[in-house]
Amino acid sequence: AAHATPGEMLLRLLRSWLDESAAVFVVEGGRTTLGIDARPNSESCLGPCDTVLVASPPTSGARHVIGSARDSGTLEWSPTDARNLKTVDLSACHGLHTIGDEAFRHCASLHSVVFPPGLNALGKHVLAGCHHLFEVDLTTCPHLRSIGDGAFNNCGALETVVFPPSLEAMGQGVLYSCPTLKSVDLRACIYLHSIGPSVCARCASLEAVYFPPALESLGPSALEWCPK
Known part of the structure; x- marks a missing residue:
């Protein structure tokens, strides 16, 4: 050597x-x-x-x-x-x-996800049940068009989700039962025209929701059981 x-x-x-x-x-x-x-x-x-x-x-x-x-x-x-x-x-x-x-459903220890920049679609229940996930930032995905049913539901520690302006559709119960989520701001999503049922239902800490300006369809029970 x-x-x-x-x-x-x-x-x-x-x-x-x-x-x-x-x-x-x-x-x-x-x-x-x-x-x-x-x-x-x-x-x-x-x-x-x-x-x-x-x-x-x-x-x-x-x-x-x-x-x-x-x-x-x-x-x-x-x-x-x-x-x-x-x-x-x-x-x-x-x-x-x-x-x-x-x-990534039920990845109980998952606390950080960086999505690909060319992302067009998130499937159903992609991050459902990830109880250590505090934040999701989708602004790094400028081409994201749709988010599937229950994508972030039952994320027990989720506090913030930042959505990209390119978003056009959100499925059913995307943020269902996220007890620590305090606000949802969709005002920058100027192309978002459809939001499925129960999108923010059972979010016990939710205090404010800002809907997109071009919204045409909002499913039932969107804010059911949101006492705040």
């Missing part, structure tokens, strides 16, 4: 991390394990790891998901055992235009 060039030393280090059977680089550092997909043109088959560097379903041990530039189209997966998932960053996924139904 004394006569090895820096390039040769780096190659040796990379080879020491490569798990050929799983085609994954596995880097262990104390209590944290980083898994990186080693196959350039195939789906990920990551085993238990701390950080998943592709938008693929995390294993039960995953704490972070970081999307890659090759992730595109529709994100269609629902983590079956993602109780440890804390952050999701899809900001590099410029070709990802849809987040499918229930993608």
Whole structure:
């Protein structure tokens, strides 16, 4: 090793991390394990790891998901055992235009989500039941047109949702049963013409709702059981 060039030393280090059977680089550092997909043109088959560097379903041990530039189209997966998932960053996924139904539903530890900039549609119950999620900022998605039914319902700690001006339609119960939500401001959503039933129902702390100027249809029970 004394006569090895820096390039040769780096190659040796990379080879020491490569798990050929799983085609994954596995880097262990104390209590944290980083898994990186080693196959350039195939789906990920990551085993238990701390950080998943592709938008693929995390294993039960995953704490972070970081999307890659090759992730595109529709994100269609629902983590079956993602109780440890804390952050999701899809900001590099410029070709990802849809987040499918229930993608992050019941991720009880999830507290941060960064959506892809080219997002057009959020599916149903995408973040439903994420009780540690305090804020959702959708202004980083300037092309977002629709939000599906129950997208953020039953988020027990959710205080703020910032919607983009491009929004055109919101489904049923998008913010249903968010007990810490205090206000909803849709005035910047100049194209929003349709809001489904029970959109903010059972939001016990809700004090103010500002509707969009072009609203044509508001479903029943929009503010049912909002005592404040």
